Structures are given as C-alpha cells and as structure tokens.
Amino acid sequence: MKALTRYLPDQARQRIAIGFITAMLLIAVGFGLSFYSYNRHSEDNSLSRRTDVVINDLNELLSSLKDVETGTRGFVLTQDSIYLEPRHAALPLLPKRLKHLNELIVDDPAQKQRLDSLEKLVKANIYRTDQLIGLSPTRGNWTQVKSYLLLGKMRMDDARRLVATMISAERALTQTHDQQASKSFNATIIIILLLSVLTFIVLIVSYNALEGELTHRQRVEDQLRGYEAELKAKIQQLETSNEELERFAFVASHDLQEPLRKIQSFGSILQQRSQQSADTETSEYMSKIMQSAERMSKMIKDLLHFSRLSAGLGNELKTIRLNDLVRRILADKELQIKGLNAKVDVGALPVIKGIPFQIEQLFNNLIANALKFIRPGVAPRIQIKAESIDGNLYPELVSGQPYTRIMISDNGIGFDEKYLTHIFQIFQRLHSKTTYEGTGIGLAICKRVIQTHKGHITAISQPGKGAAFIIILPEYQPLQAYDSPISNEVYSYPAS
Amino acid sequence: MIAPFQTRFIHILLADDDEDDRFLIKEAFQRQFTNCQVSTVDNGEELLDFLNDYDQEEAFNRQLPDLILLDLNMPRLDGRNALKLIKQNPAWRHIPIIIMTTSDASPDIELSYLNGANSFITKPATFQQLTHVASVIGQYWFDVVTTCNHTVEK
Incomplete structure (x- = not known):
C-alpha cells in the first residue's frame, strides 16, 4: 500500500508530461504543415506567373513574325521601303523573345520541343523573307514571288498553330497545377484541422489528469493534516497524563508519609515500653516493625525525590x-x-x-x-x-x-x-x-x-x-x- | 526578671488538626517538663478565639501563652493565615511562634519566616526524636532566650 502511494504520483506525473509533450509535438507538426502549405502556394503562384509570361511572349513572338511577314509582302508588292520599317523593328526582337522563352520552359520537354520547331520555322521564314526582298515582280520573276508568298502563308499558319498549341498546353499545365494545388491545400487544411482537434483532445486529457492529480494531492494533504492534528491531540493527552502521573506520585508519596510517621511515633513509644518491661519477644517484633517503617519511610522519601526530578x-x-x-x-x-x-x-x-x-x-x-x-x-x-x-x-x-x-x-x-x-x-x-x-x-x-x-x-x-x-x-x-x-x-x- | 524555666510555670499553646499529633506533642513536652501546661486547639479560628477569650478565662492565671506551636495545614483558618493575623496584632505579636508541620517545601519555609515565624520545624518521625525536639525547644526558649513577660494584672 505504501509502495503504491509512492508509485502513483510518479506515474501520474509521467502521464501528464507525455500529454503535454504530445500536444506540443502536434502543434509543431501543425505549424510545419502550415509553413509547407504556404511555400507550396507561393510556388504555385510563381508557376502561374510563368505561364502568363510564356503566353505573352508567344503572342508577341507571333505578332513580330506577322510584322516581318506583312512588311515583306508590302515591300514586294510596292517596292516602297516604307513597308520594311515594321520588319526592321521586329527582326531583332525575335531572337530575344525566343531566348527568353527558352529560359522559361527549359524544364518542360514537350514545350521545349515545340519551341524548337517554332524556332526553326522562324529562322526559315526570316531567311525566306530575305530572299523575297531581293526579288522583284517587275523584273519578271513573278511566279517565284508568288510561290514564296504562298510558302510564307503556310509557314505563318504553321507558326500560328504551334503557338496556339503551346498556349493551350501551357494553360492546361497551369490548370492541372492549380487543381493539384487546391487539392493539396484542402488536404493540408483538413490535416491541420485534425491536428488541432487532436491537440485539443490531448490537452483536455492532460488537464483532466492534472486536475485529478491535484485533487489527489489535496486529499492526501488533508489526510496528513488530519493525522497531524490527531498526533498533536495525542501528544497533548500524553503530556497531560504524564503530568497527572507525576503529580500523583508526588501527592501519593507525600500523603503516605503522614500515616507512616504516626506508626513510627507510636511504635517508638511502644518499643520503649517493651524494652523497659524486658519482654524480649515483643521488643524484637517491635524493632522489626520499626525497621520496616524506617525502610518504607526511606522509600517514600526516595519516591518523592524521584518524582520531583521531573516536576519541572x-x-x-x-x-x-x-x-x-x-x-x-x-x-x-x-x-x-x-x-x-x-x-x-x-x-x-x-x-x-x-x-x-x-x-x-x-x-x-x-x-x-x-x-x-x-x-x-x-x-x-x-x-x-x-x-x-x-x-x-x-x-x-x-x-x-x-x-x-x-x-x-x-x-x-x-x-x-x-x-x-x-x-x-x-x-x-x-x-x-x-x-x-x-x-x-x-x-x-x-x-x-x-x-x-x-x-x-x-x-x-x-x-x-x-x-x-x-x-x-x-x-x-x-x-x-x-x-x-x-x-x-x-x-x-x-x-x- | 524572668524566673528560670525549671522553677516557673510555662504555658504552651498547640494548634494542630491532627488528634494523634496533638497527643504526641503534648506527651513529649509533658514528659520532658513537669512545670509545663500544653493547651490545644484544632484550627486557626479556635487559636484566635483562645487568645481573644484569655481575659474572660477565669481558670487561668491571666497569662498569654509563652509559646505557640502552629501547624500549617489546618481546616477553616490555616496556620499560614493564623500566623499573619497573630503577628499583625500588637497584643500578641511578641509571642514566639514555632511552625511544626509535615511540610518541608521551601516556599512554606520561606513564607513562614517572612510572616514572622520564629522557628520552622518539620515534625520528626519517631517519638524519641520528638521528645528530643521538645527538650531543645524548652531549653532554648525558656532558659536561653529572654522573652517578654506579659502577665496581665488581676
């Protein structure tokens, strides 16, 4: 029983400690998850930003390509160099845009492949327009011009198709990404919710254990106090009875002296008489009585002395x-x-x-x-x-x-x-x-x-x-x- | 001039509630001295009455006791208070008072002397010792010591 009561508080302390440690761990996990989810979210954001930039670049690329194409067509038809101005403005932009796009989609192989095709198309088209500018319909090579123009239209169609495919692919990618992100975001929220509920439960359980332990300790303390009061009362009782006993010894021995003194006093008178009457037997008995009385008197005095020792x-x-x-x-x-x-x-x-x-x-x-x-x-x-x-x-x-x-x-x-x-x-x-x-x-x-x-x-x-x-x-x-x-x-x- | 003890009549007043002690002390004094009268009273009140009534007492020779033997523990008026009252009274306070008691407690001894007791004697155990005490008291107070002589004129 004694071992049990000594063991219990330790066990309870351990339980409470485990409860609080668990709660803290759960909170830490929740915090970690929130942090992770936040990081994912900002990553998704940058991804969708990339998509926007890619689409924008592709459109601009296409528009520059169109400028080159229409500028070339205008010059070929009119031989007026004014039509070459948009072409000259657009030409240096094309490699820059391509380079930028290459950087953006470097980790997407499908898009990269499409971009490569687009790049080839663009280079081929520039080369073709260069050739076209050198020719002139007035100089009698009209058929050649016509075939070049047709080729340009076809290539432009190809480029438009490619760009459209790339844009839709990019959009599709963003969409799946968004879906995944929202899914994982939801999952994270659910996990955090669950963790919070779990933390809550663990805290309630720990609180209960703590309260139980405190109540238990209070009860034990009350009990101890009860024992203490009991012990004090017992000590008081003992002291009182001890005092009474000492007082009793003192009074008893004091009062015992009185009759004994009478025995000795009258005895001594009788002893004197018996000695005078020469009755040896009576005299002997009397002296025995007197010796006993003497001894008793000594003991009473000793007892008195003994009880006085502790009388305070x-x-x-x-x-x-x-x-x-x-x-x-x-x-x-x-x-x-x-x-x-x-x-x-x-x-x-x-x-x-x-x-x-x-x-x-x-x-x-x-x-x-x-x-x-x-x-x-x-x-x-x-x-x-x-x-x-x-x-x-x-x-x-x-x-x-x-x-x-x-x-x-x-x-x-x-x-x-x-x-x-x-x-x-x-x-x-x-x-x-x-x-x-x-x-x-x-x-x-x-x-x-x-x-x-x-x-x-x-x-x-x-x-x-x-x-x-x-x-x-x-x-x-x-x-x-x-x-x-x-x-x-x-x-x-x-x-x- | 006081007559020597052996040739004059001595009156001793004994106050003790114990009948045996009264007998023993009276016996001890009367065995020692033939010219000795021992009167006895049971308690302090009777002691004071005895002293008060002295003038009206016809049988005695109009003399206050030469010596008072006083027990401390007595009913009604105990020896401690009787001692105080006698020593406060101008007509009586010259009378020697010897405390004879069973007590040997120091507070009793101190208080008795403080209140004017002339001696303090613890009652002896045997009759032999008692007669010895009686003889010493008689010789001391009536041969050695000079006391006042307050014989009341008839």
Missing part, C-alpha cells in the same frame, strides 16, 4: 563544568575515599549544558555506587573519562549529532549484564538489603536525569570484574525540550 522545578539549562562538579563531589566524599584507600582518576571532562542539580545527582549516584559495590580486600579504583562520539554509535541516539560519552569505571563486584535493564528500574536491586544498603533508587534517578537531557545510559560489566557505567549526553541541548531558554550563566561550585 528549577529545570533551567545552565553551563556546567563537569571537572569542577566531579571535583566537588569527590571532595564531599573525601573521608570515605580515604577510609577505603580508593584511587580516583579523573580525565579531562567537557563543559556541558544541563540542569545543574540533576547532573550533580547523576554523577554523585554513579560515584557513590562505585564506592559502594567494592570487592572486599581490593582497594577501589575509579576512572572517569570522556570522549566525543557520533550519535550513530547507539541506536537510542540521533544519528549525525555530536555527543559526549563519559565512562565511570570501577574494579568492584560488577554484575551480570543480563540484569542491565533491571538495574535502572526504580526500587530494583541485585543484592540483599543487608549486604549493601539502599532502596534501589540511585540508577533509576540516573536514568531519569539522562532521559530529561535526551541522552542515553548503559553499562558494561562482568561479575567480579568491575563495572563501567556509560553516560552519553548531547553536546548541544535541544531548546524545545524545555520551556525556558538556555541560560548562559555558568553554574559553578565552590572550590573546596
């Missing part, structure tokens, strides 16, 4: 010099350390941000434990050292964040690591009350302190081979963990 009193983050703090704790325990002949090595410890009384509690408890769980006959040795590590070393930490790892190791009795989670729980002990005193609150407090500081606590140990407690604290405390801003004030300890 004095939770201001301050800069703490750990070396100063440890030095002070060791100074407080100087008598005990001397009495045990213990040796304590303290390495260079960092300066951290933390809640001073909590951090002090943490180190005090761990050092006290190291001095408590000692092997008889072995001088205690305690080592405290620190190093910087990355969060990815422990799954409980945030990977990529810098942390400080502080190790407090001893050469005491140690413990079996299968009790590792057990020892950090409140009122959980590994040894009998008579061997080592205490209620089992120390490490639970340590864990609580570490949790408040977003760190991690663990230990490595083997029975009889000492224990090393490892506390890991973030180098920077995240601000949002506390309502109060980090104070820059350095929490210092009086030198002792």
Whole structure:
C-alpha cells in the first residue's frame, strides 16, 4: 500500500508530461504543415506567373513574325521601303523573345520541343523573307514571288498553330497545377484541422489528469493534516497524563508519609515500653516493625525525590563544568575515599549544558555506587573519562549529532549484564538489603536525569570484574525540550 | 526578671488538626517538663478565639501563652493565615511562634519566616526524636532566650 502511494504520483506525473509533450509535438507538426502549405502556394503562384509570361511572349513572338511577314509582302508588292520599317523593328526582337522563352520552359520537354520547331520555322521564314526582298515582280520573276508568298502563308499558319498549341498546353499545365494545388491545400487544411482537434483532445486529457492529480494531492494533504492534528491531540493527552502521573506520585508519596510517621511515633513509644518491661519477644517484633517503617519511610522519601526530578522545578539549562562538579563531589566524599584507600582518576571532562542539580545527582549516584559495590580486600579504583562520539554509535541516539560519552569505571563486584535493564528500574536491586544498603533508587534517578537531557545510559560489566557505567549526553541541548531558554550563566561550585 | 524555666510555670499553646499529633506533642513536652501546661486547639479560628477569650478565662492565671506551636495545614483558618493575623496584632505579636508541620517545601519555609515565624520545624518521625525536639525547644526558649513577660494584672 505504501509502495503504491509512492508509485502513483510518479506515474501520474509521467502521464501528464507525455500529454503535454504530445500536444506540443502536434502543434509543431501543425505549424510545419502550415509553413509547407504556404511555400507550396507561393510556388504555385510563381508557376502561374510563368505561364502568363510564356503566353505573352508567344503572342508577341507571333505578332513580330506577322510584322516581318506583312512588311515583306508590302515591300514586294510596292517596292516602297516604307513597308520594311515594321520588319526592321521586329527582326531583332525575335531572337530575344525566343531566348527568353527558352529560359522559361527549359524544364518542360514537350514545350521545349515545340519551341524548337517554332524556332526553326522562324529562322526559315526570316531567311525566306530575305530572299523575297531581293526579288522583284517587275523584273519578271513573278511566279517565284508568288510561290514564296504562298510558302510564307503556310509557314505563318504553321507558326500560328504551334503557338496556339503551346498556349493551350501551357494553360492546361497551369490548370492541372492549380487543381493539384487546391487539392493539396484542402488536404493540408483538413490535416491541420485534425491536428488541432487532436491537440485539443490531448490537452483536455492532460488537464483532466492534472486536475485529478491535484485533487489527489489535496486529499492526501488533508489526510496528513488530519493525522497531524490527531498526533498533536495525542501528544497533548500524553503530556497531560504524564503530568497527572507525576503529580500523583508526588501527592501519593507525600500523603503516605503522614500515616507512616504516626506508626513510627507510636511504635517508638511502644518499643520503649517493651524494652523497659524486658519482654524480649515483643521488643524484637517491635524493632522489626520499626525497621520496616524506617525502610518504607526511606522509600517514600526516595519516591518523592524521584518524582520531583521531573516536576519541572528549577529545570533551567545552565553551563556546567563537569571537572569542577566531579571535583566537588569527590571532595564531599573525601573521608570515605580515604577510609577505603580508593584511587580516583579523573580525565579531562567537557563543559556541558544541563540542569545543574540533576547532573550533580547523576554523577554523585554513579560515584557513590562505585564506592559502594567494592570487592572486599581490593582497594577501589575509579576512572572517569570522556570522549566525543557520533550519535550513530547507539541506536537510542540521533544519528549525525555530536555527543559526549563519559565512562565511570570501577574494579568492584560488577554484575551480570543480563540484569542491565533491571538495574535502572526504580526500587530494583541485585543484592540483599543487608549486604549493601539502599532502596534501589540511585540508577533509576540516573536514568531519569539522562532521559530529561535526551541522552542515553548503559553499562558494561562482568561479575567480579568491575563495572563501567556509560553516560552519553548531547553536546548541544535541544531548546524545545524545555520551556525556558538556555541560560548562559555558568553554574559553578565552590572550590573546596 | 524572668524566673528560670525549671522553677516557673510555662504555658504552651498547640494548634494542630491532627488528634494523634496533638497527643504526641503534648506527651513529649509533658514528659520532658513537669512545670509545663500544653493547651490545644484544632484550627486557626479556635487559636484566635483562645487568645481573644484569655481575659474572660477565669481558670487561668491571666497569662498569654509563652509559646505557640502552629501547624500549617489546618481546616477553616490555616496556620499560614493564623500566623499573619497573630503577628499583625500588637497584643500578641511578641509571642514566639514555632511552625511544626509535615511540610518541608521551601516556599512554606520561606513564607513562614517572612510572616514572622520564629522557628520552622518539620515534625520528626519517631517519638524519641520528638521528645528530643521538645527538650531543645524548652531549653532554648525558656532558659536561653529572654522573652517578654506579659502577665496581665488581676
């Protein structure tokens, strides 16, 4: 399901992209076709213009030919050179017209052939008229003149026929051309129309896909927002119940003290009496009652202390010099350390941000434990050292964040690591009350302190081979963990 | 001139809503000192009434208490307000007041001293400790410290 929702948007994106690319391609093809059609149209236009020019040239050629013919006839009949004037004007025009026509119809073989015949005809006719001018009917060669004139008429008829054929051929060519052009123009228009319709359809489909995708995303976003609100409500609920629980622990332990104090008070009166009456059995029982009451009182006080740790009193983050703090704790325990002949090595410890009384509690408890769980006959040795590590070393930490790892190791009795989670729980002990005193609150407090500081606590140990407690604290405390801003004030300890 | 503690009669007024505590504290003082009278009241209102009624009380020797032991948490009028009222009254404010309560919360301690309490004692757990406290209080306030002597003339 998760894979599907992750896959869907990609697919939709691809669909939409394909839709728009197709539309753009269709538009490009339409544009190309329009351009092609326009080019064809102008080509057709130039073709029909050529036809016009060819027809015009042919008519002019014919008219010049007529001028030559009629001029020659007039001169022959009258021997008056005035009739030769049109002939002289027309003669140089003929080769020019022929040359021009040749250029125009060079790529049309049928017309070219006809033009060649026409050219021969024209040349032959010019030659004939030259001959004719040299003759004169008055000089007695009338029959020859007559035959030349007849030949001229026939040739003129041939030329007229040829020109007419050429003109009609040229017209026919233009007509078929026009027909083809209009046909292809129509086809182009239809294709462009079809392309436009197709583009339109593709665009509509793409738009639909896009809209569908947007609606889908909106729905997903709304859903996420819903989850977010739900999550916030859950967090609120959790915080409230957590607060209530802490308050409950505080009130319960506070109110439990009251009846217990009565038990102890009246018990002590009875104990005194039983001691005075020399009733040893009653006295013994009374002392057991008193011891239990004493122990319960201690546990209640510890519980109160534990719940106060997170009650939010004095939770201001301050800069703490750990070396100063440890030095002070060791100074407080100087008598005990001397009495045990213990040796304590303290390495260079960092300066951290933390809640001073909590951090002090943490180190005090761990050092006290190291001095408590000692092997008889072995001088205690305690080592405290620190190093910087990355969060990815422990799954409980945030990977990529810098942390400080502080190790407090001893050469005491140690413990079996299968009790590792057990020892950090409140009122959980590994040894009998008579061997080592205490209620089992120390490490639970340590864990609580570490949790408040977003760190991690663990230990490595083997029975009889000492224990090393490892506390890991973030180098920077995240601000949002506390309502109060980090104070820059350095929490210092009086030198002792 | 005040007579030494052991030779004069001492009157202590105890305000506590807890019957057992009243018994234990009274017992502790009376075991320690034979010349000691401990009167008890249940709450702040009764305490003020007791002080007010002193003039009309025929049975006593017309003397205000030499010392008031005051619990903080009491019904109707609690020790915090009773303390304020007594210390505001010119006729009573010379009387030493010792707060004896189960609370050890710092706001309670601070406020008590601020309002004129002379001592603040968290109730001890055992009777032995309580008798010890009683003996220390008696010796301190009636042998060591010089207090005002406000004996009312008959």
